[in-house]
Each structure stands twice: as C-alpha cells, then as structure tokens.
Amino acid sequence: MKFGIIVFPGSNCDRDCFHVPNNILKQETAYLWHKDKDLKGVDCVIIPGGFSYGDYLRCGAIAKQSPIMKSVVQFANGGGLVLGICNGFQVLTEAGLLPGVLMRNSSLTFICKHVQLKVENNETSFTKKYKKDEIISVPIAHNDGNYYCDEVTLKRLEAKKQIVFRYHGENPNGAMANIAGIINERGNVLGMMPHPERVSEDILGAHDGLKLFESVIACHCEER
Amino acid sequence: MNAKIYITLKPGVLDPQGKAVKHSLETLGFNEVADVRVGKFIELKLGDIARSEAEKKVKEMCEKLLANTVIESYKIEL
Amino acid sequence: MNAKIYITLKPGVLDPQGKAVKHSLETLGFNEVADVRVGKFIELKLGDIARSEAEKKVKEMCEKLLANTVIESYKIEL
C-alpha cells in the first residue's frame, strides 16, 4: 500500500508521519509537495501536524488554498482515505472535508502531554484494530484543539457515530463533547488532534498509535 | 486605497480567548467588564483600484480566506 | 456601555502574520494587495459606568493586559 505525506510550508510532523509507514510498517511512502497537484497514486493521504503557514490568520486557513488540497478534496470525494493529524485536522475542517472548527485551547496555552482516549467507534478504516471503548494513551501537542460545532452538527456526529475518539478522564483543551477525533459520514476522512505517530515504537514507551496505521493497511488489503 | 476589515465571531459561537481575557481582567480588578469578544482587525493597502472594484475584491478575499464564515462574520470599511 | 479596541503593530515592527496573509492573497490572484497588517479587534461589554470612567478604565486595561505596548499601539472607541 502507498502512503502520501503532504508537506506544506511549516508542516513539521511530516518526517515523523513518514517514518511510521515507511520505516516501521515497511510500506511505500511518498512526500506530496503543496505546490503540486499530483497525488502520486497514493492509497492514503496523511496531512501531518505542524504549523502550516505559521498557523497565521487561522490554523489551516492558508494551507487549504494550496494546489495539493484541491486534489485531496477530489480524492476524498472519490472515497480515498485521508488522515489529518493535529494541524492536519485543522486543515480538513477549514477545507470543509470535516465539520466544525478547532479553536484556541481553553487554557490559552500550548499543551504537550500524553492523554487518554476512548475509541468510540472501532468500525472505521482507521480503527478496526482497536477494541470498542478501548482506552489508549496518545500524546497531544497543540495550541488550538478545542473542537467546536453547532448543536445540529453535534447531534448528527453523535447519531452517525462520527465521533471516533473522545478524551477520557481529563479534557485537556475544552473540546465540545470531549471530541478528540471525528470522521466524515462516508467514513474515509478522519481528523484527530492527538498524534498516533508519536506512540508507534517501543523505544518511545508506547505503541497505542501503531494500530491506527495498521488498521489502514489491513483495510486496504481486504479491499483488494 | 486602504481597506479595514473587522472579523468577529458570530453571536452564539464560543470565544475561548475572550473568556480567558475576561477572566484575566477580573483578576486585575476590572469587575465592570461583562463580556469580552476577541476578533481580528486587518488593514489592507491596495494598489490603484476603483472603489467599487475594491469593494468587490475585498469581499471576495474575506469569503475565500480572511474569514471562516462558518463561525465568523466580517465588516469592510474602505 | 460598549468599548471597541483596535490593536495594531507599531510601524516598522515585523508582522509575520501579515506577510503570510499577503503571500496567500497573491497566490489566490489578488495582486492588487500592496501590504497587509493583522491586528486585534476587541469588543468589551461594560456594566453601568460613566463614559469618562470607562475611558480611563479601558485605557488601563489596554496598558496592563490587552496590548503589548512595547510593540503594539491601541485605539479605543466608546
């Protein structure tokens, strides 16, 4: 299977996101440059964390305008798998591929720490390898992870099981309904604030994130 | 020609920054503050361009980039 | 009583945000934009308070918290 990692100016988890599928899971992996339109035939696009365009104006707002995002939107509309992590989640909401917005953390400070997540929906292409309601530990590192949407949208997210991850125990950033990650209705676009790529190796003390990448690969293999 | 753009959160949308600023103001002893909303103030210097044209362009800039119209509204002054 | 506060970077101070926004507007084809400066727009709802008193208080808030007077200037409208 082939993964593509998008590189915007200011993306800084791109190399980390490349490392996991490429070096740990031995999958073909390519960088996708923001000025290009070509997705190089990848099966899953990862929009990595970081500060695309310095997070200036609004996180993800400038990145959504880039040529590559036009292709990503098309790719997603055609059912392609798209995973947005942290800043990637912000880009996905700005681009309209996921509902809602990510606002400033309620503490108004950047927060980096391990948090506990509950896997609310393990029937997606990204979470098949988790158990339902499994509690996993994955780090967050962001300024703006405070998920917000209107009531109608929230009801719909709940009803359609689109809330994939919720913060368990402490809510670190004020996110509505403890939302840490959501998926689109079709089930092919996932956005999440926590960083699964940071907990995918024993040497880093945990590998709760690796199952997410493995789920994607497993789904892809099934499809074939 | 210059343009001034005021971007504010739509009523009803939670403003974590405003809330935190209000709290800080209170700890500083400013108890008369009932509410705080934090928005953006953008100033554009435009080249030689007619007023009506400018109006149209700046509106387009707001819709496309400067504001997130899901949660924000904007006001333009030329 | 409401107060509006406009916070802008002092002239000559680098505005990385404005720079990035200008660049993005250009790639979107808005070539008429010569310069962009991004500031803050803060709206305060004040309780029952006399105008002169409000003026004094809001100025104090700006100096103490809302603006970073080393690099920012502010304008108050009541």
Add this chain to the structure above:
Amino acid sequence: MWSEQSSYKSSKIHLKKLPTTGAFVVQGPGENAGIIDIGDGLCVAFKMESHNHPSFIEPFQGAATGVGGILRDVFTMGARPIANLNSLRFGAADHPKTPHLLKGVVSGIAHYGNCFGVPTVGGEVYFDECYNGNILVNAFAAGIVKKEEIFKGFASGIGNPVIYIGSKTGRDGIHGATMASDVFGGGNEERRPTVQVGDPFTEKLLLEACLEAMKTGAIVGIQDMGAAGLTSSSFEMASRAGTGIEMDLDKVPLREEGMTPYEIMLSESQERMLAVVQKGRENEVLDILKKWDLDAEVVGIVTNDGHMRVRKGGEIVVDLPIAPLVHAAPVYERPIKRPAWQDKVQKLDLKKIMQVPVAPSPHPSPSRGEGEGGGAIYNSAFKKLISSPNIASKAWIYRQYDHMIGTDTVVLPGSDAAVLRIKGTNKGIALTVDCNSRWCYLDPYWGAAHAIAENARNLVASGATPRAVTDCLNFGNPERPEIMWQFEQACLGLSEACRQFETPIVSGNVSLYNETGKEAIYPTPVCAMVGVLEDVTKHATQFFKGEGDAIILLGENTDELGGSEYLKVIHNKVAGTPPVLDFAREKSLHKVTLTGIARGIIKSAHDVSVGGLAVALAECCLREGRNPVIGAAVEINANLRHDALLFGEAAARIIVSCSPKDADLLLTIAKSFGCPASVIGTSGGRNLKINDLIDIGLDEIYNLWIGGLLITDH
C-alpha cells in the same frame, strides 16, 4: 563564540584557559556552534546563547528570538536541530514583575520552538532576588550532522557570489548589540528600543531550504546574521577565509523605505543567512530558495584584497580592511580583586542554625491526618521546601513546549536528563543544563566546577557517558574588579572540572553587564552537557518502577549545609561554602551508575541536588500526571544533624533502585569501584517515610510539588 556584543575584549584572556580539545572534538570554539563526533559517521553540533536583556524588555519576543538565533547557529553548520533546552533565571517569585516575565518568556520559547518544530526537551529555572532587575534567558540547541557534511562560515573562492537569504531587512534591533551591553539604569525600560519580532515560520523554511541547498554541493560557506547583522556575518566570513567581500546594498531585500547603509549593515532583522556559492552555480541555490518562497539575492562577490567594500546607489560607502578590525579587537586585562565581602558570606556557624525549624508551612494542608506520622518533626520544613518554586515541579513550563516532536525523545522532561535516540543507529544522546548560582556567589571557582559535576551526574543518572560542554557565562559589569574576579574564578573552576571529566568546552557565549543600578546578579556560568549512550535502550529515569524494590544510596551523606536551598527557604540565609567537590569520588560514582544501568541492574537513578536527600527521594516517588505514584520507606543510620541529613546538598550522591535480589550485586560493583553504597530502604506504599523525621502521604506531597510554581496571573 565570544561575540563582540558580549565584551569578548574583557573575557578573552580568561576564556583561553578553558580546555577545548579532545579526541571527539570536531569543531571547537570559533564557529557558529561546536561539534563533537558520536560515531557512525555522525556528529552533534550544539551551542548555548543568552538573550537576557531583550527578554527583560519584551519577554515573549526576546525569548522567542533567542531560540531562533541559537537554532540558526546550529543549522548553519549543516546540522538538523533535534533538541532545545533552556536555562532561566527570574527574580523572586513574589516580585511583582516575575509572573509577567515568566509567562512571557515561557510562551515565547514555546511559540518559537513549537512552530519551528524542534522539541524542547529540558532546562532549568531558578527564582532569586538577585535577578529582580535582570533576568537570564539562555537558550541551547543541538543538531545532528553527518561528519562529511559539516558547513562553516568561510567566504572562500575569489569571484564566488555572496547570496543573501531569508527575511527582508528592516530597522529591527538597530543599536541592539550596543543595547545588550548596557547596564540597566532606572527608567531604561521607558526608552523602549526597537524590539525584534521573531518569525519561526520563516525560520522553518530557512532550515529546510538551507539543508536542501547544502545538499547540492554548491555552497562554499554559510553563516547566519546574528548580532550586528550583515556587518558581522560578512566580516567574519571573509576574515576566516582571509578574503574580502564587495557588496551592493541596493540588492539587499528591504522591508522598510529609506534605510541608510548604516541601518542596512547593522539591522538585526531575524531569520536571515549569508552564503557564498560556487561561481556559476548560484541559480541552483536560488531555485531551491524560491521553491521555499524565501527572498534571496546575489548581493556581492568574494574578492582577494582583504577589504570590505560596500556600495549603495553606485557609490562606495564603506571600504575597510577586514583583518585589522576583526583581529585587532582590543583585549583588556581588566583589574581583578577578590570582593571584600567574600569571606563574610562564606562564614556559616551551624551551631547558630536551629535544627528543628519552627517556620510554619505556607501551605497549611486541610487534609492533614492522611497518613502523616505524628512524631515526624521535619514534615513542615519538607513541605515548605517541596512547594518552593526552585524545587516544585516544572511541569507548568515544559507542558507548554512540544517535547516529543521528531519522535526521538526517549526520556521526556521531568527526569534528570533528556535522552534522544538517533534514528538509524542504536545510539542516543543525553542533554542537561545546570548551574547553582548561589554556590557561584559563595565561591565562584567551586560553584562553576559544581555546575559541570552536576551536569555530569545528571547524564550519568540517565545512562549516558559525558562527552562535551557548552556554556553561557552570565556576569555583572566587568569594569568592576570584583566581577572580573568572579569571572576569572569561574573560568578556572570550569576548566578544572572539564579537565577532570574529560568534557571539553566546544562552544559558548559570554553575557556581561547583567546589573541593574548597583546590584549585579549572582555569577551564573550556566553549563550544558552532551552525553552519549551507545545503546539507547539502556537508559534510566529517576522514577521508582515498582513496589518492593531496594533503594540504594551511592555516595555518602555529610553535614554540609552551606549555600543550600534549605538554609535559604527555611532560615532565610545565604551563607557558607558549597559542598566539597571530590572529583575522584564523582568518577567512581559515574562508573558504578553507568555499569549498573548498562547491565540492566539499576531500575531508576536520580542524583541528589537542590533540596538534598529528602527532596531527591520525593522526586523518585512523584511523577507528574501519573497516578498512583510509588512511595518509599527509608531508614538511614548516620551520625549527622538531622537537617543536614535530610536537606544537605553534598555532592557525589545518586539514589538508585533495583530488584532486591540484585542489591548485593550492586553493592559489590560499587565496592569494586571504591564508591560508598548502602541499602537505605524499600520502594512502595503511599507515604514518603524517612527515619522518624519525615512521614507524609504522597497525595499531599504531590499537590504541594505540582502547585508550587503556579504563579498566579499578574
């Protein structure tokens, strides 16, 4: 190293004494960063630099641009930055300015490091009145570079083009270099000199673009524009290569209108580099810079006449010989005098220090009762110490830093040293930064030597072998003989300690004139040390790993209390001399600890430092954000004053834990290296209990420790 801004002219003769060479040293002082070899064809480039005065004036931007500057120093050598650390000094925690400065500095560091995308993996922070009017912000960065891909700041090759890269030039920080060396006088803040604003986003582009451009092989030399901007970078590059440069200021990308040649040459706008490129290959480089949306212009050419020639509007505005200016910088041998008060502060009559402190705890605990032993007479002194800002948890700070980005951080902040793995190898490096400036005030020679010893102990406790040092020497006004004495003594102490531990100093920075009015800061020679782990899986952290493990103290307790945090916090006294530093003992301690960790016997290791044994034991029990934590029951037979036993800061001690079945083996290993060692207790339970002196529930300790730094808003 030793830039003009930091009054190299005063410090040079003393810095010459520092050991700067060694088998692993690839690049010593003199370049933008020092470099050491860690094997596998890889090197670590690292340096530390101060941004004290700018941070006092505008804490957020001051600290942010400090981080930006040190990062450029590292990647200009061709290294990709992998870690930041910082060393911070603020005034007293209850000084009205402290919360604002602390918040601003921490968020400025966070802003720059997080956005740039380098993990901030550790640091230190102290609060003391002596910094009320002059805070210290020292930023450290380290990067990894292949040995054959190191770049230096040489303007070689006559006829090669000189390229300006990065942000446009504005009037930022004009006079910055002179400002930074002014003594702060009353009312100086009101002058509000031009503050530089950092743009970490542009710096990230600059990093990627520079590393990519370096890969082409077209770059001959490269250097960042730091203090005194274009002037110092061009002069330094030409001087190193023995060449000249001719520049055309009309080509320099400008942000503001009407800038004079003087302003352009001296601007300290951030995020800029100067590169010399092979003639004919400039377009290769320019294309890469364009790809990353950076401004870049050919602004000049390398010449052979040793002159700096600068044109503007077709006219020559500067024409100066380079060598005389760079090399003939004046070297002062400033007068030196041991301060008259030195003997007095070193006097400490312990008989006059009450043993059972009566000072009530500032945090009376409502939950008293839970597990608190009735006869435990030192409980309240312990509580006061564990919640005092210099000892309390620093989580409030490091939670604001992304310390995991890069997915290399194996030991996160909160333990003795940060450990990072090096992808593609089995290796790791460990990093720490330390200085006890109170000790340096009481005795600058031994205080400085202790900074190195503490560095080394922190590395060793995490399983790393100490390799090399960078420093940031923060002192007062060198025109005062007493300050110069402190400076000289500190340099001598550093030298001796570095020689003893075989850790040469490969880069550094001097910051003088750290005074407000007549009050100088304590001499603060901050040192950071890099260590190497051949097998990164064999590392240790300070936290107990389970119940029922044997707790072993390596080293010996003494009745030294001079300069301790206990004396200061409980008795409000700054007096005495720092603990004895015995290098032989330190080295045997290193051997035992490293052997125990490498052989997998040691499960946790933590050196005893500020707050003494009692605090160190608590730090083994507590772990921010983790519940439940693991308690300890300790029984020590020592014929010592109780307060010295609990809170004395004697050197050469590390607390380790191991499985009870391994305890004898570890004691044997210790004996074979001549290091005193004894089993002092067992991990487990929900209390920290030491003899019949301290007995407190862990929940209470945790709350005091975690809340001690929470300086309330404004």
